[in-house]
Amino acid sequence: MKITLTVSRALADGNRIRAVAALMRHDELCVCQVTELLGLATATVSRHMSILRDAQLVQSRKKGRWVYYRLSSDLPDSLSAWLGESLAGSPEIEADRSALDDILACDPEELCRSQRITRPNEQPKVKD
Template identity: 50%
Template sequence: MLVDVAKALADESRLRIIVALDGRELCVCQLTELLGLATSTVSRHISVLRQAGLLSSRKHGKWVFYALNRAERGADVRSAIGWVLANRAALPQAGDYRRRLNLILKTDPEELCRRQNSC
């Protein structure tokens, strides 16, 4: 388990996903827009984070929303998430990503999905 968590945290995009999910749920379209990566790449990052126990998901209609998993896996997962969030300012361009996320949150996920041709 510890090795899975360490491997999951060893990628800047996955760290950004954790930071983006602090206090909110997001769908793949929103995370894809934020990271500027292909949908398949974002899905792979989400899969790694889920396998490490760092994310949970909730299905609502055709949408799957992801959130930080603070309860299911215990203290080690909560500690890892807490460490990432406490050090979020150390990520390159942290302010730019925060501003971009605020714009994305104001955009209808359906529109993001259409824009990305992923619906």
């Protein structure tokens, strides 16, 4: 029951479902791209993704400073079938689809930079 419960809990959040749905369309997405899609703080998205990873729904790959997520290779067919069926025609997911096209058209570096600017964490950061 542990797996069933962990997976169900992982999917029991709208933002995480949106992230999974995005990964069903696009092989790989960077954290900053998911962040842009969901409009949340980077830290929040990072935690959502780690919840999905703990549930074995997604895998991550580190490339330099970026971390890319993709659907888990051993995602059960039945589960992805259900997700595909139940999400079909959803207006939120539909909207995300075109939003993602715009996001993917941008350079990831550009994306991260604009995220830093619009959400300025830029305190002087005095060290002691």
